[in-house]
Amino acid sequence: MNIKSKLSIQTNARAELAGCVSMRNSNIHGIGIFADVEIEANTVIQKTHFEHKQYGWINLIPNSQFNHSKINANCKLVQNGDFKDLVSLRLIEKDEEILADYNDFPELELPQEGWIE
Secondary structure (H helix, E strand, O other), X not given: OOHHHHHHHHHHOEOOOOOOEEEEEOOOOOEXXXXXXXXXXXXXXXXXXXXXXXXXXXXXXXXXXXXXXXXXXXXXXXXXXXXXXXXXXXXXXXXXXOXXXXXXXXXXXXXXXXXXX
8 A cells, every 4th residue: 555545544534522622722733622621630531533543543533633742741642452542641721722741652743843742
């Protein structure tokens, strides 16, 4: 399978955002995911990626649209079987952007030069 076909699979892997978050314009980068309500620490927010046996990790769109921050990460990804779950690290305030440190999951995506820490 070529790269274009794999990207097609990622683009078509659709999911629904959790009821506690929404997509909005981000001051960090493009569109991000934001808390619509206060989210308690250690809460599983939503599934973000699926591990396909042949193609590897597939983005669940729009669930995987959270932005990166090494310093201000308020979530992490936790593997749960064939899925990665987005889990809050601490209390997330209403309207706060959902952020995770991309360095914690190099199998998915690493931060690029110039990205906000």
